[in-house]
Amino acid sequence: MSKFSLYPVTLNGSDIQKKREEIREYFHNTNMIFEKVFELLESDEAFYMKSEITRHPMIFYFGHTATFYINKLINMKIIDERINPDFESIFAIGVDEMDWDDTESKNYAWPKVQDVREYRTKVGELIDNLIMNIPLTLPITQESDMWIILMGIEHERIHIETSLVLHRQMPLEYIKEVSGLTPCLKVADAPKNEMVTISACEVNLGKDSSHNLYGWDNEYGKESLHVDEFQASKYLVSNSEYMLFVEEGGYENEEYWDEEGKRFLDITSAKHPTFWVLENGEYRYRTISKIIDMPSNWPVDVNALEAEAFCRYKTQKDGVSYSLPSEAEYGAITLHVKLKDIPEFDENSANLNLNNFSSCPVDKHNFGGIYDVVGNVWQWSSTPIHGFEGFKVHEAYDDFSVPTFDNKHALILGSSWASSGNLIMKHSRYAFRRHFYQNAGFRYVVSTPHVEDEIDIYESDELVSQYCEFQYGDEKFGVENFAIACAKLASKFATNKGKALDLGCATGRATFELAKTFDEVEGLDFSVRFVQVGSKLKNDGYVAFHTYEEGELFTNKKITLKELGYENLKEKVSFWQGDACNLKPNFNSYDLVIATNLIDRLYSPRLFLDTISEKLNQDGILILTSPYTWQESSTKKEFWLGGYRDKEGREIKTFDALKTVLGDKFELIHTQDIEFVIKETSRKYQHTVAQATVWKKIEL
């Protein structure tokens, strides 16, 4: 099975042609494995089944990894043309169970498996071609076009692992055996666990931008931490070791569970780990494609809540304080065993990179006295994922990490049998909500009690903060709050006040303001970094952000739903991530669509304008506001609506272009200027005069 899964390519080198060939081989290897994983589905029917009610059916994931390439390449302006706009909207988002993901089945008409298969082939040919032909210099950096290709490949590697988990959660009748994807056969009694001492040390987390392997944004930066001497369990907790906890009533005893854990028990009525099956009074074990006798010496698969409950149980039983390791303590373990990174790391020394298609005994892979430091199953940690010092969002994928920096996503460490690509790199960092199932178990530690820092709940992202201040902050130079002014204009001109869409809603202020007059308002933005602010205001009752005063100095501001007077409006608003140039079909039937300061930030404003009338009801109103500040970083010059001279040298102005483009579907009923002021520091502001144009849909 060796060489079934290739190691990722390094970023440097001197031979460009050779590097292209390496990337191409790695791309096709990834694609091959991903498609093989979907061979596990018994029939086409199985593609439309959901493993969990809160997730999309498998057909979504099958299309998703291909559309990901196209959406990122379009967004980064590396390609101009879509392959299939429908697929690229419905397969675009919804992989994590966030508020703004829409997994309601009724909203989707899923395509045929065969059509998606053909689509995947077309995307594959395009990517193959780009790999061989886009400009390339070495080393590949985060700014390189090739980085976006690598991003697409590593994204698919993640979905290889998560799809295997979803398949394991499917009813058995939908899963078949696939040759080559076979589980480990070594089953025996579990070894007795014991503690290993790890010396005190300094742990330096984070990698440098010049590192030689692809990384996600959360891996870069620096964090240096001192770790006191502590003890770690020699083995991962086995099914056998966990069995005692189950048998001694661990799932019934509330004192082992924290508040989140209790909620989990309430909702799921869980009595044992999810991949255990109780048959005739005996616990058996679900692999991907069958149920086998309990493999006592394999690691138990649990979520973080179960792992923590076990630690509390064991603490009570032994009178010693057990807990999950922190990220730094895990770092100390890797130092203790002098763990090597790939490509030097020998993949046969651990259960990873898809060498097996299941876990294997916890006493098989010895790393100098402590077992399974990497591989077998992921190990839950006590540390919520957060950005290191110097963290910067990668602009092509700004919703990869930031939405998980919420204290609710705990790091999983060390990779599993199903991990490959970036997932098995030493610096990679993945996190899931604590009730999620992955190929994850745990080891416990006895260490100086550490309180995990609460992550700063203030929006520290500079652009998001700036928008929070713009929408929720103070007025300046006597100019009225722009979101409020726009909402007033909308209620003045809207004929009917049913459903409204706030397109490019940013941090959501106008969405709430519109709810004062409309029955239902949807706020939609391309960037989850923005969407989550409105969503947080709705769900948590406040937004908190930094407002910059001078240089790096800022003050904190917190605005509550109550002081905004929005408490009775929150049920009327909802927030969604989406692409205004390729809206999903379920966004429709609006009495009002308002797009404030959006058109000059779209990659293709024509695409948006050409399709928006379909989204409006009879007598529907479209409101655009914009200062028409076209910039090549947002919109390629060939897609500007105005602000340029045509081939005959005539000045093309945006307002005239709007009249031409919208003229046959809309009547222009009003125009006015609306000023707005955006604070950069307490002394520096952007002061802008947007033109608002109000359009009424013509019945054809």
Add this chain to the structure above:
Amino acid sequence: MSKFSLYPVTLNGSDIQKKREEIREYFHNTNMIFEKVFELLESDEAFYMKSEITRHPMIFYFGHTATFYINKLINMKIIDERINPDFESIFAIGVDEMDWDDTESKNYAWPKVQDVREYRTKVGELIDNLIMNIPLTLPITQESDMWIILMGIEHERIHIETSLVLHRQMPLEYIKEVSGLTPCLKVADAPKNEMVTISACEVNLGKDSSHNLYGWDNEYGKESLHVDEFQASKYLVSNSEYMLFVEEGGYENEEYWDEEGKRFLDITSAKHPTFWVLENGEYRYRTISKIIDMPSNWPVDVNALEAEAFCRYKTQKDGVSYSLPSEAEYGAITLHVKLKDIPEFDENSANLNLNNFSSCPVDKHNFGGIYDVVGNVWQWSSTPIHGFEGFKVHEAYDDFSVPTFDNKHALILGSSWASSGNLIMKHSRYAFRRHFYQNAGFRYVVSTPHVEDEIDIYESDELVSQYCEFQYGDEKFGVENFAIACAKLASKFATNKGKALDLGCATGRATFELAKTFDEVEGLDFSVRFVQVGSKLKNDGYVAFHTYEEGELFTNKKITLKELGYENLKEKVSFWQGDACNLKPNFNSYDLVIATNLIDRLYSPRLFLDTISEKLNQDGILILTSPYTWQESSTKKEFWLGGYRDKEGREIKTFDALKTVLGDKFELIHTQDIEFVIKETSRKYQHTVAQATVWKKIEL
């Protein structure tokens, strides 16, 4: 003599260490040649002689090429520490005879030759070290730190050539023979010139940013031109051919000379080319270090005015219209002979790269029927230098090209015997004012009469235009013109109204405004792109610029001295290029120094603040205005005055820091806020609230 001068290094490659070695070798070769050229000076005394009254003495150039490295490296934040701040201010600027160059001897106390020599050694060691150690990826691009080193090397290559011209202009007693720097010995009768037909063709000028050789900013971009069939002289015009013009009274006959030519004759009383010497009724010829019998078959050295006068004379004589070739026609000649670029070009097939230390016969180097297409002497063209489509200033050297885009600088083509490095690259473009002497002669053409486009006299540089609009344009949001408001504040608080310095004067509005109350006002800016606007207003009576309205669309504005009411002020103002952090000693004795929006744009604001009191008279006033918008692109964070937290976590605000830094030399007598508005487009503005602080010098 082969390999005396190395070819420049290419920018790409795969072996970084090898590339460093190549650059190092090329650097030392350049330095060696430059210093050898200065061995021509007979004694240290000669270093203090000026070749021309309008130029600095030779000691300036000897120091200049070394300080250039340091000033650029500091400016680009590649190094933090100066080697010798005094040298790096007095040797910084003044190589072209621009209005803002200060070549008055009384303003300089030149250092000893030996001290400059030691300084050059220190700089050489630093550069050698940087070449081997700064971060380097291949290919080297305009953004690379190594580009700044290559810029310094190529800058020194230019001064090798121009210093040889200056030495040739020195009185002979100051020049000695240096072994290895020997002239060509082949002298004979000149061949009879004739015309060669060059076919019609399309000429594509300009090079791409991915080109494999270093280039100055003016070389990049695109210009495609059609050239009709024309005829070009087979040989460069020889001394013998030009002799007829002189003997037939060419220098006395006004009809051969245009207005600029007549002024040249008036001022210089020239009767023959400058390197001809009339001895006992016979013309002899000045080489660098001696006077020899007239080499009839060498090309004549003339300026563009003389070359054009010759063409008019020959036109009248032959009844055929002769002129200098345009840049495009010269391009057609290079296509005609299929000219190769270095490094493929064989340096022995032309008189260039310092293979000889003089011209050589015009019939020695045959390029497929036409001689000296490159090498021997530069060839004057009729085309004023201008930016190609897509021209972008290189930020490290913004005064290299832009100040010469004034219709007054004509391109010289093809390189000379003294050219090396970038000067002998196929895409290089150099231009001089038409009365300047270089190692330049000419060939003539008979072609379709072409009118050279007048270059757009409007400031099209986006940042300069924005500042012109800011200082000379319309008010917005009811906010008073900032330059006027600052000048009012200054006249209110200044105790004495003698001499004022407007530091960071940008396009010069406040400089003029201050002249309403002060006897004399000096405007100084780091960037010549800005300085030349104020200078143009003073000298030409107007400024003209683009003001952006929407996207790329702009309107033209023209503001005259008369409508500003400044006609009687212009003798009181002068404009200079300089570095506020390292002011030349002759900037002193001010009653007022005003620095508007400067301190947060300096690379080291402390350096400025620590030294500015020395520049002020008793009771002198210092006014600072700033919004304190610190940014790392201008000022490394470690040099910010405020806007950060110190190691103890305390907020450091700029205003407090100013009080600490200035407190022992100044009394703070007034503070107030002053708003200003900068237009980006007709709908987008920067609206800023600067803090003005007024400081009175304390007598110690």
